[in-house]
Amino acid sequence: MRSILHVDMNNFYASVECLYHPEIRNFPVAVAGDPLNRHGIILAKNMIAKKLGVTTGEAIWEAKLKAPGLVLVPPDYKKYIRFSRMAREIYYEYSDQVEAFGLDENWIDLTGSLSCMHSDPVAIADTIRRRVKEELGVTVSVGVSFNKIFAKLGSDLKKPDATTVIPFEHFKEIVWPLPVGDLLYVGRSTARQLELIAINTIGDLARTDVAILRRRLGKWGEILWFFANGMDTSPVRKISESEQIKSIGNGTTCPRDLQTEQDVRLVFTVLAESVAARLRDCCVKCRGVQIFLRDNSLFTLSRQKQMEIPCCTSAPILETAMELFRQHYRWPKPLRSVSLSAIYLVTASRHVQLSLFDDTAERLLVQEQLEKTIDKLRDRFGHDAITRASALLDPKLTGFNPKEDHTIHPYSYFR
Ligand SMILES: [Mg+2]
Structure with missing residues (x-):
């Protein structure tokens, strides 16, 4: 059984901007493209903006309707890449198998390194969470599980600054009641197709005859069925954030x-x-x-x-x-x-x-x-x-x- 972490930096771009500009920390903040350009969209937002309903990907004018005092900051990718690297340096102290997914997410495979660290994956997850907060000043959510898909799902379940464990023995109780759209790679259109055949939860997906899924969604149907049943075997690859x-x-x-x-x-x-x-x-x-x-x-x-x-x-x-x-x-x-x-x-x-x-x-x-x-x-x-x-x-x-x-x-x- 593998031990895999998925570490997700919370509200990454906005958190970094708030570190650099403490004076805006107590306002709703969004990182967005050029506000004078009508194509500008929200790239990230802090917790305060999130609570007011601001979402990533919406137009600036829409976000301003929801959060009238919204502070807009242009993106500064140099800063984000620097923070991304500093976080990965911490992760590398626990394993050499670290795979970036975007700038703010990483999988860490601890399977090989656990025996020499005299520790368990949950303790390491908590240590990483504490260290990133203390050393970088931003919070992370960590998912701990036996495959990448469930580790990622775990890091999404509790935010910010939390560890969520999805162990093999209990994955059905934790994962199966969740909406099918929570599964990585079930986008809005796939979720809609699944709802048409009465698949609303990840459990529904797992219990459906795989032949039906293959007929409906092709090869993808089969892959998603494997994911839902905890049979994702894809390895954590050594991919750096620039290759991302x-x-x-x-x-x-x-x-x-x-x-x-x-x-x-x-x-x-x-x-x-x-x-x-x-x-x-x-x-x-x-x-x-x-x-x-x-x-x-x-x-x-x-x-x-x-x-x-x-x-x-x-x-x-x-x-x-x-x-x-x-x-x-x-x-x-x-x-x-x-x-x-x-x-x-x-x-x-x-x-x-x-x-x-x-x-x-x-x-x-x-x-x-x-x-x-x-x-x-x-x-x-x-x-x-x-x-x-x-x-x-x-x-x-x-x-x-x-x-x-x-x-x-x-x-x-x-x-
Ligand atoms: Mg994130």
């Missing part, structure tokens, strides 16, 4: 439809700059670019391309995007919105092999230094402190700061 960030992308709906390649280039330039800055923020590089186009009849097109040298600078990202664009778009219609994503991310600290015969990699390093300097200028003096001359060609098209508005997507459980 799958892609970094920015998009925009343009103030006017794009008519020419020059228009597209202007908007892609702003997007490429912001994507590159975010790659640098997260200390990662990309080995591919993906573009997404939507024309004014709402027809959409998405294309991607790999790159030879991993990069975190705007020029190669922009050129790859333009190459994709010229190859695949023949202007049947003007474009309403475009987006640009950096994909196939790798950790930036990986060494670059410089070639004797080709100075591309070397030129990239120089470009990287230049763009890091621009990051610092913008950090200190604001986004508009420095801008490309080309952005002045059409300030209406280019006058947005996409860096404020984004999400980090956790890696899939199955890859």
Whole structure:
């Protein structure tokens, strides 16, 4: 029988912001994209905002209706990544098998290390909970169980600052009465499909004939049935938080439809700059670019391309995007919105092999230094402190700061 913990930092982004700004701690606080941008959404909220009904993913204006005094803070991923690393350093003292799930969640497999620690998993869970609170100043919830799915479920059951144990002997009493949507990977649409065949709780799911589930939901039906019956055998993989960030992308709906390649280039330039800055923020590089186009009849097109040298600078990202664009778009219609994503991310600290015969990699390093300097200028003096001359060609098209508005997507459980 395995011993697995799932540690979840409570209201992570908002908790970190409240640590840095104690003066806002007693107000409802939300971390959100640019409040002046109508696309801004709530990325995280503190307990006070939560009690007022503010939810992650809703629009800023909706949240403000529920919590009139809501304090909005822009996201600062550098801070969150730093806290995420500090927390993981604590976890590594108890096992080398630590798997990140997003920036604020980790599974820890204690099975191999328990014998040499003369302790039990619940005591270790409580120790980790106390240490993160004392050393980092944020609270965590811990689930303790014999597989990853139930450990994750446990950490969701009691929040904040709590340990929940789901032992093999009692899992049916604890887990089966819960709504089926509480199970990891049962999203809203799956839950609705299950309700149609009278499956409302995890217990209902566990007791259903697996053949029926397979017919209804395909392979997924079978996987969920295994989960509900406590038969999740997936290992805790050694995945770091930077490998968790799958892609970094920015998009925009343009103030006017794009008519020419020059228009597209202007908007892609702003997007490429912001994507590159975010790659640098997260200390990662990309080995591919993906573009997404939507024309004014709402027809959409998405294309991607790999790159030879991993990069975190705007020029190669922009050129790859333009190459994709010229190859695949023949202007049947003007474009309403475009987006640009950096994909196939790798950790930036990986060494670059410089070639004797080709100075591309070397030129990239120089470009990287230049763009890091621009990051610092913008950090200190604001986004508009420095801008490309080309952005002045059409300030209406280019006058947005996409860096404020984004999400980090956790890696899939199955890859
Ligand atoms: Mg959390």
